[in-house]
Amino acid sequence: MAFIDLREVSKEYGSRRVLANINLAVEEGEFVCIVGASASGKTTLMKIVAGLVAPDSGSITIGGQAVTGFPRTASIVFQNYSLLPWFSALENVRLGVESAFPEWSGVKQKDQAMKYLDLVGLGNAHAKRPGQLSGGMRQRVAIARAFAVEPQVLFLDEPFGALDALTRATVQQELARLCEAQKPKATVLMITNSVDEAILLSDRILALRRRVSGKDAATLSMAAPVTLERPRAADLLMHNEEAVRIRARVTDLLTSGAAKNRAERPGATLAATGAPVEVCSE
Amino acid sequence: MRTYVKNFLLSLVGIGLLLGLWAFLSGNVAKDLPSPLKTWQESKLYVVQPWDKRGEMDQGIGRMTFYSLVRVAKGFSLAILIGTPLGFLLGGSPLLARMFDPVMQVLRPISPLAWLPLGLILFRQSEPAALFTIALCSMWPTVINTMQGVRSIPQDYTNVAKVLRLSPWKQFTKISLPATLPYMFTGYRLSLGLAWLVIVAAEMLTGTPGVGGFLWQEYNSLIYSHILLCILTIGVVGFTLDRLMGMAEARLRAA
Numbered sequence: 442m443a444f445i446d447l448r449e450v451s452k453e454y455g456s457r458r459v460l461a462n463i464n465l466a467v468e469e470g471e472f473v474c475i476v477g478a479s480a481s482g483k484t485t486l487m488k489i490v491a492g493l494v495a496p497d498s499g500s501i502t503i504g505g506q507a508v509t510g511f512p513r514t515a516s517i518v519f520q521n522y523s524l525l526p527w528f529s530a531l532e533n534v535r536l537g538v539e540s541a542f543p544e545w546s547g548v549k550q551k552d553q554a555m556k557y558l559d560l561v562g563l564g565n566a567h568a569k570r571p572g573q574l575s576g577g578m579r580q581r582v583a584i585a586r587a588f589a590v591e592p593q594v595l596f597l598d599e600p601f602g603a604l605d606a607l608t609r610a611t612v613q614q615e616l617a618r619l620c621e622a623q624k625p626k627a628t629v630l631m632i633t634n635s636v637d638e639a640i641l642l643s644d645r646i647l648a649l650r651r652r653v654s655g656k657d658a659a660t661l662s663m664a665a666p667v668t669l670e671r672p673r674a675a676d677l678l679m680h681n682e683e684a685v686r687i688r689a690r691v692t693d694l695l696t697s698g699a700a701k702n703r704a705e706r707p708g709a710t711l712a713a714t715g716a717p718v719e720v721c722s723e
Numbered sequence: 724m725r726t727y728v729k730n731f732l733l734s735l736v737g738i739g740l741l742l743g744l745w746a747f748l749s750g751n752v753a754k755d756l757p758s759p760l761k762t763w764q765e766s767k768l769y770v771v772q773p774w775d776k777r778g779e780m781d782q783g784i785g786r787m788t789f790y791s792l793v794r795v796a797k798g799f800s801l802a803i804l805i806g807t808p809l810g811f812l813l814g815g816s817p818l819l820a821r822m823f824d825p826v827m828q829v830l831r832p833i834s835p836l837a838w839l840p841l842g843l844i845l846f847r848q849s850e851p852a853a854l855f856t857i858a859l860c861s862m863w864p865t866v867i868n869t870m871q872g873v874r875s876i877p878q879d880y881t882n883v884a885k886v887l888r889l890s891p892w893k894q895f896t897k898i899s900l901p902a903t904l905p906y907m908f909t910g911y912r913l914s915l916g917l918a919w920l921v922i923v924a925a926e927m928l929t930g931t932p933g934v935g936g937f938l939w940q941e942y943n944s945l946i947y948s949h950i951l952l953c954i955l956t957i958g959v960v961g962f963t964l965d966r967l968m969g970m971a972e973a974r975l976r977a978a
């Protein structure tokens with residue numbers, strides 16, 4: 442069984458089917474991106490994996506344990522930062538550290554929070570409140586908060602969605618750096634609507650999409666491994682052949698093709714490595 | 724700065740017009756109404772020596788105001804001590820909110836004049852009865868605003884509590900309380916305004932020293948200019964209290 446393991450997960454809101462028969466297997470230490478258009482059910486899927494929303498059917502396990510609430514060893518970065526506006530950057534990060542390591546002394550908790558703020562380059566701004574920080578800085582604080590609890594599993598819910606393109610690029614690189622530096626490496630599941638972002642950061646890309654004319658529930662439909670060497674620079678996306686190929690492939694999958702989807706084998710699992718494998722979860 | 728000066732001058736004009744109307748009415752229409760000048764002459768002693776105590780009901784206006792303020796402070800404290808937890812409780816539990824909503828809607832519009840006799844029956848003394856009345860009449864804005872505040876805590880913050888696995892106590896102190904604070908203060912401001920309204924009625928009926936008690940006593944003694952003095956004092960103090968609470972509220976919102 443894979444580290445993060447979803448079997449036949451479905452979800453409906455009222456009479457609207459959002460997700461249907463999702464199967465997902467993520468190995469320990471892997472960085473997996475799920476790419477999908479807006480309103481494709483990405484966030485719902487993320488919330489289900491993270492135990493924030495219960496699925497209608499199917500099972501989710503992380504590290505062999507069934508997920509019932511937000512897992513102890515996990516942390517999450519939301520698209521809208523979700524910092525507490527009445528606390529300083531440091532206090533925001535520290536709040537997470539306090540509940541993750543209640544046995545630590547106050548000084549040690551504070552040092553830990555400070556260390557991660559330094560890592561995202563906000564050591565000097567630790568006393569500022571979220572309202573006094575730019576969007577990029579806020580998201581850095583949120584990232585520091587997520588990493589400071591030394592998670593085994595990291596959920597990223599469109600973490601760069603609210604940032605402008607330039608800020609986005611720098612914060613992406615910072616996140617990549619933090620992920621690389623972490624020991625042991627966390628297992629990361631990221632939701633995004635940007636294929637480029639997925640290529641830059643992940644080991645494997647999955648596409649989440651609705652099939653016919655957007656009426657049906659979304660299914661996870663393919664795996665494209667990204668074997669590019671790290672660190673990956675942003676200009677790689679323009680020149681590297683593999684990057685260009687992956688992008689074409691994922692984009693094609695997201696934008697077209699119910700016909701293609703029907704040809705996929707049912708019940709296949711996702712391959713972690715090797716040539717791109719078509720996967721379906723019907 | 725220019726608009727500030729302009730506003731100040733304009734408000735002076737407004738006050739001047741009111742004084743003019745007052746003088747006109749007292750001179751021509753209502754002969755019993757003392758003119759502004761007469762009011763000032765007869766009240767001068769109470770204003771320039773505000774802390775003098777010449778008798779139980781014959782004290783400077785400052786001292787009388789102080790008595791009333793202490794009484795309001797007590798009643799208001801009682802109101803927010805009961806109202807805030809009640810608001811949190813009702814805000815946090817839709818079941819309780821539905822259960823007590825009709826009760827609240829019925830109790831809310833009851834006048835202090837109606838509560839006071841009940842207080843007197845219950846406590847047999849005027850002071851606790853006055854506090855009972857003030858608390859009971861002024862706590863509703865606190866209850867309702869706190870409730871509203873708790874209900875409108877953004878989902879994002881509750882998610883943060885969930886993913887950081889905060890204990891219920893920490894969730895309350897670090898998230899619910901700070902998120903609700905601005906609403907609570909709006910409630911406190913409205914409650915304080917109401918408490919100040921109620922004090923006059925309470926003092927009138929119980930005859931205790933204070934601005935309201937003094938007002939009623941001077942009516943009975945036919946010293947009408949002192950009634951006007953009391954009315955003006957009540958207005959100015961009420962305005963000041965509201966402004967102070969408004970400032971505290973604004974600070975909280977900015978933070």
